[in-house]
Structures are given as structure tokens and as C-alpha cells.
Amino acid sequence: MSDHTHGDSHHHDNHDHGSLKSYAIGFILSVILTAIPFWLVMTKAITNSGTMGLVLLAFAAVQVVVHMVYFLHMNTKSEGGWNMMALIFTIMIVGIAMAGSLWVMYHMNHNMMPDLMPEYMHTKTAP
Structure with missing residues (x-):
């Protein structure tokens, strides 16, 4: 038998977890931030490869921030x-x-x- 009882909870109630609304906003932003670069590359909307690389890196950086804020709940107050x-x-x-x-x-x-x-x-x- 284990030392843990079934009533023990491993998650803390004092942390703010995302609501369905915040997860939906994060998901929609993630889809948009994936679809736009995909469209840019597939249609060759930007002909200069250096500019295209910078634009794609900018979209990737924004996508990382969206994931950290909406899914990982990182902010200056957490922990x-x-x-x-x-x-x-x-x-x-x-x-x-x-x-x-x-x-x-x-x-x-x-x-x-x-x-x-x-x-x-x-x-x-x-x-």
C-alpha cells in the first residue's frame, strides 16, 4: 500500500488556472499565428528570402509568447x-x-x- 491517501490533492488552489475563454483565445491566436506564416511561405508573398526569414522569426517569437501566457500561465507574478x-x-x-x-x-x-x-x-x- 502507498503512503498517500486518495483524498490528497497534488494541485494547489492558490494558483490561477486558465479559463475556457483564455484557452480558446490562446488556441485561436496560435492557429492564426501558424496560418499566416504558412500562407506567406506557400504563396511566396515575400520574395526576398532574408525578409521572409525575419517575418517568420517574428511570428515564431509572438507564438512563443502566446503559448507562455495562455497555456503555461507565465507572468511576472507566478511563482x-x-x-x-x-x-x-x-x-x-x-x-x-x-x-x-x-x-x-x-x-x-x-x-x-x-x-x-x-x-x-x-x-x-x-x-
Whole structure:
């Protein structure tokens, strides 16, 4: 037999859980924020690939915020602000990792000097 009785409840009543209305709003926003980028890509409404990438990233960022607010119930008051601190810390660590990776890749490309590679290859093949 287990030590837990069947009357024990594992959820706390002092937290605000979403209502049907908030879940419906979150679902509708999620569908819209998925359908618009899908339409943009399928119809090739934006011809510049760089602009298309930025627009898609913007929609993705808004979608993440919608999910965090409407489904994960994250705000500055939840868990005494610790959830928001953890999110900020995670964003900082991911940003540092991405910036460092891009910096290393840029400098590797710069140090390899791809523009001078044909000249280098020409001098190595001559006896």
C-alpha cells in the first residue's frame, strides 16, 4: 500500500488556472499565428528570402509568447517571479551561445581567407 491517501490533492488552489475563454483565445491566436506564416511561405508573398526569414522569426517569437501566457500561465507574478527569472536566464544563456557560435564561425571563415584560396592552390601545384 502507498503512503498517500486518495483524498490528497497534488494541485494547489492558490494558483490561477486558465479559463475556457483564455484557452480558446490562446488556441485561436496560435492557429492564426501558424496560418499566416504558412500562407506567406506557400504563396511566396515575400520574395526576398532574408525578409521572409525575419517575418517568420517574428511570428515564431509572438507564438512563443502566446503559448507562455495562455497555456503555461507565465507572468511576472507566478511563482513569486522565479519563472520569469528562469526564462530571462535561459534567454541570456541561449543568446550568449548563439552569439559565440556566430562569432567563432565568422572568424574561422575570415581566417581561412577564401578569396585567396585559388592563389594558394596555384602555388602548391607548381613544382
